[in-house]
Amino acid sequence: MKTLLSSQSVLFRTAADSSPAMMWVSDASGEILFVNERFAGFYGVELADLLGDGWRPFLHEADRELFVGLFRDALERRVGLHQLVRVVARGEPRWLRVDANPVFAEDGEFKGLVGVNIDVTAQVLAEQQLEERVAERTRELEQANAALRQAQKMEAIGQLTGGIAHDFNNLLTVIRGSTDLLRRPDLPDAKRQRYVEAIAETADRAAKLTGQLLAFARRQTLKPEVFDAAERIHGVADMLRSVLGSRIRLELELDCGTCFVEADVAQFEAALVNLAVNARDAMDGEGRIAIRLSGGDAGEEPSLVAVSVADSGCGIPSDDLERIFEPFFTTKEVGRGTGLGLSQVYGFAKQSDGEISVTSAAGEGATFTLSLPRASSDRIDEEQGDAEPAPRAHGCVLIVEDNDDVRSFATQLLQDVGYETCVASNADEALGILEDASTPVQLVFSDVVMPGMNGVELGREVRRRWPELRVVLTSGYSNTLVEEGRVDFPLVLKPYSADQLLQSLEQASGR
Template sequence: MTASGFLSGGGEMGALIRVHDWGSSPLGQAETWPQSLRSALSICLNSSFPMAIYWGPELRLLYNDAWMPIPEERHPWALGRPAAEVWADIWEVLEPQFARVLQSGEGFSTYDQMLPLLRGGIRRETYWNYSFTPIRGEDGTVAGILNQGNETTARVLAERRGRFLLDLSDRLRSLSDPRAVIETAQAALGEHLGANRVGYGEVEETRRFFTTERNWTDGSVPTREGTHDLASFGPEILAALRAGIPLLIPDVERDPRTNSPESLAAFDAIDTRAVITASLVKASGLKAALYVHSRAARPWTEHDAELVAEVADRTWAAVERARAEERLRDLNETLERRVAERTAELAETDRRFRGLFDSALQFMALLTRDGTVIEVNRTALEWSRITADDIVGLPFWLAAPMRGNPALQNAIRDAARRAAAGETVREEHEMRGHGETRAIVDFSLKPVFSADGEATWLVAEGRDITELKHAQDALRQAQKLEAVGQLTGGVAHDFNNLLTIIRSSADLLRRSDLPDDRRRRYVEAVAETVDRAAKLTGQLLAFARRQALRPEVFDVAERMRDIADMLGTVAGARIRIVAEIACTECHVEADVSQFETALVNMAANARDAMDGEGTLTVQVERRRRAAGEFVAISLGDTGHGIPPDKLPQIFEPFFTTKEVGKGTGLGLSQVYGFAKQSGGDVVVESPPGQGATFTLLLPRAQRQETVEPPAPPAAETDPRDGGDGRRVLVVEDNLQVGEISTQILRDMGYETVWATDAQAALAFLSDQHRFDVVFSDVVMPGMSGIELGEEIRRRHPGLPVVLTSGYSDVLAEEGSHGFDLIHKPYAAAELSRILRRLTRRDPSA
């Protein structure tokens, strides 16, 4: 197997491993790696769980995408490097663990292992769950180690802090002497934070640093670190100092070797809380100051600052309680009752919160900024059939609904990142419930902001909308059926009118005593009615975007000038046309005939809106939209406008506000269908009482130099001439159409053979029959006319094929594939012209 084979896929790390210079590494080129390493690495790279491989005597490091966040700034530097070099800061912990697996050949796992990692140049106390699994090489010895795991720092520190605060509260609650409260709190806090010394300052000692006798006239204040300018203190601290209030002072040895700027900033963050605590100490009458003196064994973090503030708050609460017991023992029962009431209120508040949280119909979860789950409501747990232990403490994207779906997990991870940045994310995803149940979930992630505008928590919510989606689909289907019913009724109405004319004319033409002039009139009426039916069919196909268009590149401005007179004729003499056509390089690629038909329909609509009198403004310009550059053709009228409630319906088939018999309601539908089939759009603007403006938007095309084809020969006045015995293979599955087609061709002098399907036609062609041309319908059962034409091209090169169709979605979507095409209904003269051109025996004729 090549390197590209076993390293295929694998996300970002797979790509990094593929391009890494392994030739200069003891591992050698990837193509030479042993099969055991290849197999293990393939599993690693395609896993969504954090995995790494340490290989060879030096335990060279390889890892997957999910493991990338673990080394943080060491990525991608760590790729291919020895474990002792990558983890130099914690090697004293990892080395014996690696050695144990290598020597014993047995796996090793550990939980909440403390690793003092260097992160951002600072040694951090981190905790991990991880395992080492031996990977045996081809000779059966341990050649490498598979590592899996995840960080548990947040949970461990949270649990430790909770246990410390709970224990401290219990200890402080048992003390009745305020001095003992402060000393106990200081000692516990110093021990927990790893401070070298904590102490309790008497008032005399305090006054040596914070004197109440000073007038503060020289603008400075003495502290343990010397005299500081008053401007360096905040207003709250200054007010406390002037009032002679002892303060909680973080007295840090500012040694750059042991205290980073981050740790000093953490101390500075304590001062504001310290003022509040000291103020309460003053108000209680206790003449003492609480302070911490520390040469920290590790940098202080913002968590330490928060903990100090929390301890100060709890210490003051204990002091207040002790002083209250000392001074007001007779009110002890009252105070206890108040505490009990307050505790009950908090319990009730928590109960209400849990009640609301668990009774919510939507799935809810509370996450940390990094996406770790800390709370899940009962609805979510019951839907997934899991317990809180299965999800709390894990990244949200690894929860049960996302299992086995890496794409969904990545989407949820990205949503958490965006929410942590302050964005409210709302998306629809397919998720898994219990078992193999699939559901469409309306999912959202919202940030919870702190007072300073930072996102501190994330709230995940979800709602199973599967049934709603099904209901919406059913509604859309019902609306489609309603639209089909409306379309069918309109088509039936118009075609019945046309068929009435044809049927009546045919009945009268059967009369033997009918005068020649009336016979001609009825024949012309039938021909005109057929043309009207063909036009109606064309409008239907254009609306349905199923008409086989003949697109060509043309200049819209030039074409508009050519058809200005036609628009004037459509509008009528009492409508003034104002043309503003200054557009240059306004070329589009579209069907010219359908383009002109669309303009005529728009002009006719404007004329009717103005009751035949007013101003029609025609504009052509270039417009840029999100989808690209378009040519905009606008027709604006001065009519009464379109009511707002009618605007959504104007492009519906057979919708019209005209009187019965004044219009089919397909004009604007044709415009809409032509625009969409040409890759464009049509929009309408109609401010109340200010007329309406319809704008046809067509994609702008590059100008093409074209050579005008020679004009086709004029059709003979009598289509019965010209067959000259040429043989035509007619392929038509409709019996009536086949009979009339062969009869027309015979009347024009052609010899015909009729096949009712493509297989029969191919049989005629392979049976030594000689034909000059094949005339085939497009839509037939089995093989279509286009497929038949392609097969004839392969088997009988040079044999012309003419296609005919009244409708074909294949033609609409793919074109005629290079075959000549005549649309149904066709005139005998048009069919004769095409057949004569294709069957000329003298090419120069």
Template sequence: MQTAQRNSLRLLQWMMVASLALPLALFAFASAVSWVSIHETADREIERALDVAHEHALKVFETIDRSLSEIAEIIRHVSDADIVAREQALHLRLKQLVASLPQVKSVWIFDARGRALVNSLVVPAPEIDFSDRDYFRTHVAGDVGTYIGEALTPRPPYQGAAFFGVSRRRPSKDDSFTGVIQTSVLPEYFESYYARIGRESGSFFAVGRADGTVLARFPATGRDIRLDRGGPIGKLIAADPKAGLITVTSPVDGIERRLGYQRLAEYPIYVSAGLATSAIHARWLSTMSQHLIFGAPATALLFALLGLALRRTRHLHFEAEKRRQAEEALKHGQRLEALGRLTGGVAHDFNNLLTVIRASVDLLRRPDLPEARRLRYIEAISDTVTRAAKLTGQLLAFARRQTLKPEIFDVGRNLQTLSEMIATLIGSRIEIVILGPEEPCFVNADAGQFETAIINMAVNARDAIEGRGRLTIAVGMAASLPNAAPLSQNPYGYVAVSVADTGSGIPPDQLERIFEPFFTTKQAGHGTGLGLSQVFGFAKQSGGEVVVASEVGKGSIFTLYLPRTAGSGKLRQRPAADTQAVDGSGMSVLVVEDNAEVGQFATDALAELGYATKLVGNATHALEELEAGAEQFDAVFTDVVMPGMSGIELAQEIRRCHPDLPVVLTSGYSHVLSEHGSYGFELLQKPYSIEQLSRVLHRIGPRKVKRANEVS
């Protein structure tokens, strides 16, 4: 019996231990899980708040930067005396600018001595020396771009809230120091915004410079703050200078916080958001107190919390997936809209061209048609095909898929040669001014596409001028492309060709669309909307850029940048119009074309001119013909885009096996040609005329091979 009792007591003891150990183990496990979960949730909240604060700060500084650029353009090349003379008008302009920007307190324009020429506060500007301010003296030694200064207090007689300056050098023709443009930005603007979004207990936000100067923070403090870059916070940020999450104790108020920071991509500014660790711990204690209060149902509560966390995570993932699908649907819709506009434009123009061709063909079928009218309809078909080829070329130019034929030429000389054609296109009512460069400007580009681009810009300028006006075409040098990364710049610089008009200008809401294909502000029937698209595509594919500056009522300036090259070139000779076809004189040509109708046209036409031809449908059959007897052919004429082996691959194989057999390529479009060129082979663009084909074959000449016709 005692043994049974001892066993019963021992069992009760173990049950007591178990009744204590199991809840304690579950409580410890729940505490650990809760600790990790709450800290991860807090980190996600900090990252979301940081994203909001980062986007807000970025937009604020970008808006201020654009305002500085606008002011710089207003006073570009304007002397101090002229600024003072226009002080009242400039004051009103600056005051209007400040009224539209709640984050800006005032805007100032200073001369080279630090004296205010005009500001947005009062007229006239006070005779006060501001040269000791950091936003001024930083720019004296050199151009540092946009400078963001320290937090300052107004200098008497001015009063009001503290501010920090955002400034730039005033533009000058010779890059000399002529003064500073400065905006006074209100830290309280950031603080009030952070107060609105920082509703969580222990929330913290700050924006400051990379040197540790705090410009604004929430909760706000009544004194200037500058963090030591060599201190604990500075060392943690230095380990990961772009962005990160750290736990630090603030030297300002002694509060430990979980802090997220991120640097603005284009500015020496950091934005931070965080939560006091005491607030995070309070959340954890609040959660665990519920376990302590309910005790026995601790396990059930743990499962409920885990279930809640799972459901919350699934909900977040579900919302993220819905947002992703919505974004994909929006992008798809935008792509369809753009494709629809492009397809509609192509269909409209090609239908017009096909209408001319169809009508001409129908009229040619009429019996007893006079010879003069027959020739006129044939000429209409030929002209329409040329226009269709030009339309295709413009589309390929915009898509940067045209096959360029670069050559080294002097832009100034080519422009002088082109001036007579431009004068004819523009008309006598518009004065044309050509400003050539002081020295030769050589580029390595497609001269034909260059001339087309200049003509397109000139015609666009002509259409913008109502009545009489002036068109100025100037050639100059540029050290770099506008808005391009330094590493992508050309070491020789760039040649800039600007086309300026005194026309009506371009509304700001249309500036971003002017290079879109088929976008035009002209009336129906007065433009295809492809001229500027060709300029855009040619510039991009040539490694350059095209930019536009315009103001409504004051005209526009289009500037085409092309990479400058060392060396010399020759004056481009404009190709002559099609001449008569060249007789083949028995020259034998192997025609390789997968389109039976195109191939039959080529062979029939060449046969009419006295060429001996052999037509095959692909590269494999062509190689078989050459293997059977390559000496029977004087040239190979092959399409580029074919199933299986391409025309370029066929030409390279012929060059390897039959080096003395010339090859002529033909293609309407090939991405290989647009990216790598024709690999040294002759290239004839589709659609081609029989005259063009015969001249190319005549130029390469028949093979000088001895044909074995004698029987041994």
């Protein structure tokens, strides 16, 4: 390389010094043999100060080790070097873009590198400033979006709270008024019975309301089982026709060979009713509703069964589509709906690992599609085969409930119909009673949500230690049940009636 430079030194240096870029030449070992005046002037030193290894101290400390390593690697591999590097020139940090290419003699011998450095400090700083501005703007947008989400959240909470308060106050008005009238000593038996039934019906409506709210929040306690979706739709169709009225034509298109799903049957049927009633209201009582069922073959993955409910109504404005599944959101007139029907469908679909979608345009009707995971029909036989005949009960019922009022109610109820009872307020007390052989417990009736060990854990412990004992659980809401989805014990949902409780206990005990 020195020979090449010497043979044309005047011409080469003149050309190099005329270049606006910083030029340099190294030999095969990496020693700098030549730099142009632009190079030396950039650093404010003499040409000789940069030859050999004199250039290395000018590398920025943060980049020195990396760049020297890349420089050596290029020499060893006899390839080019293209790198952005920081240096210190005249006491200030600067950015250089280094572009170097290998030089070979005619016989193929590697001679070194010839490189050009360009000062790109202004460009790099501009890019950094742009990135900082973009990052700052992004933070501002994130803060604005967070504030917007919080405002929407608070609006939704306010709407939800107002809707709950309105509906529950209506229900409480009926209950309070009925109880006041029942206190009258001269009240005829017929009216007394009417007010008692009003309280019972109102309690059922309150339970349905809380169930819809839990369904929307995906916290409903579901009882999944495998069933034929086509059969269930056929079963609900007659009831729907009476609900929809004679002016609405209900059409079923159930061309699905093996449309078995695993879901809560009651919630599935409630979802169909809610979708159909919603469609009826959109048509002002006259038109056509089509329920279609479709699903892929059993070997397809992912495999879904889709139930769509299409109407010929007024359609849904685009502005309302985004909010259509929100609880208490309704476009109906006051008194014609709670705004919870579609939210129940949404919550049921999500909690069942499915989806709910809607397509609509104003004036063109709407189609709601509920998609649920398919299940094999073999699961029906398996679930039916799991049931074993239970022995008839002869002992007492152990009631495990941490709420004093509920525990007293359940105790009095069971005693009134002839059951013997013993009580515990938590799982530890219950296990202590069971360990005492003097108490002939035949069945355990336990709440799920309790301090310490929950009801599911208690039931499993009872089954492990006393496999002959039957266990029935009860709950109004439980994270444990929501997370596990299915438990291996009969479940009575709160609020329960006396008939529901007695029926569940007798089924569990084999009576």
